[in-house]
Amino acid sequence: MRRHGFTASARCLTLGLMLAWxxxxxxxxxxxxxxxxxxxxxxYREAGDPHKPTILLLHGFPSSSHMFRDLxxxxxxxxxxxxxxxxxxxxxAVPNAxxxxxxxFDALGQSMEELVRELGIKSAVIFMQDFGGPVGMRLATxxxxxxxxxxxxxxxxxxxxxxxxxxxxxxASVGPQTPEKRSxxxxxxxxxxxxxxxxxxxxxxxxxxxxxxxNDAFALSDPEKRRAMTDLQLDIGSNLALYPQWxxxxxxAQPTTLVxxxxxxxxxxxRGADAIKEFVPGAQIHHYNTGHFALEEEHRDIAQRIIxxxxxx
Numbered sequence: 001m002r003r004h005g006f007t008a009s010a011r012c013l014t015l016g017l018m019l020a021w022x023x024x025x026x027x028x029x030x031x032x033x034x035x036x037x038x039x040x041x042x043x044y045r046e047a048g049d050p051h052k053p054t055i056l057l058l059h060g061f062p063s064s065s066h067m068f069r070d071l072x073x074x075x076x077x078x079x080x081x082x083x084x085x086x087x088x089x090x091x092x093a094v095p096n097a098x099x100x101x102x103x104x105f106d107a108l109g110q111s112m113e114e115l116v117r118e119l120g121i122k123s124a125v126i127f128m129q130d131f132g133g134p135v136g137m138r139l140a141t142x143x144x145x146x147x148x149x150x151x152x153x154x155x156x157x158x159x160x161x162x163x164x165x166x167x168x169x170x171x172a173s174v175g176p177q178t179p180e181k182r183s184x185x186x187x188x189x190x191x192x193x194x195x196x197x198x199x200x201x202x203x204x205x206x207x208x209x210x211x212x213x214x215n216d217a218f219a220l221s222d223p224e225k226r227r228a229m230t231d232l233q234l235d236i237g238s239n240l241a242l243y244p245q246w247x248x249x250x251x252x253a254q255p256t257t258l259v260x261x262x263x264x265x266x267x268x269x270x271r272g273a274d275a276i277k278e279f280v281p282g283a284q285i286h287h288y289n290t291g292h293f294a295l296e297e298e299h300r301d302i303a304q305r306i307i308x309x310x311x312x313x
Contacts, residue, residue, distance in 0.1 A: 060130025161272020201264015
């Protein structure tokens with residue numbers, strides 16, 4: 001294992017001043033690190049006291065750990081916070097084997113397992129959004145004793161949690177790959193570089209920080225990362241096939257579960273949130289008047305709910 005990193009300093013002064021209030025961590029308390037996982041350079045953000053309960057923040061598409069930039073300072077006084085970028089996304093490298101082997105959700109899940117093992121994490125709350133759901137549920141079902149709880153944000157485990165047209169497009173990509181299927185998946189990746197996923201359904205879209213989608217678009221300007229994301233778009237069908245397994249895990253394990261959901265999401269419907277109670281009756285469900293990236297407008301309220309449910313657990 002090779003691990004190195006740097007700590008935000010004067011370069012983050014402006015952001016630190018924006019985020020510093022009360023007893024919260026500031027940007028200067030967030031560490032930006034790299035670790036070698038399966039021979040690839042994987043980036044992650046780390047904050048808080050390592051002796052406190054760990055919360056693992058798993059981002060969505062087309063984002064990165066940058067989506068947690070406002071949440072991390074809120075959680076750091078109460079948790080040891082880890083927020084990785086998946087291989088092929090954000091500041092992490094595209095896997096070495098990617099030109100010959102398509103990137104899959106199984107590979108992302110395995111890389112997260114290796115990350116937590118290398119860092120010596122014995123248990124954690126898993127926060128999962130969008131792509132984070134398939135990654136986090138793979139991690140949870142393979143390591144059920146490791147899970148202290150789940151925070152589920154706009155990532156379904158039932159088919160009726162999908163917007164019907166998007167679900168149809170995903171289901172059409174299942175099976176033997178063709179140039180037409182790959183072209184359709186590439187189009188979804190290109191669309192993701194726009195601001196649509198951020199602004200659609202947001203309560204106050206004109207108040208959103210444009211750095212969020214600019215950061216995503218910059219990462220996807222790398223042709224290798226666009227290709228890796230196209231691979232993942234074509235592998236989403238593997239997640240749908242695992243829904244029954246994930247549902248069975250929830251029914252059996254009954255993990256402490258908090259669901260926070262942006263109801264204006266153009267991809268995942270509010271039904272996706274409510275369905276969780278069918279498997280975990282004690283789950284807390286909270287709907288928000290915002291979109292796919294609920295943290296952009298609701299990070300403070302969501303942070304408080306996480307703290308109330310999991311801090312000191």
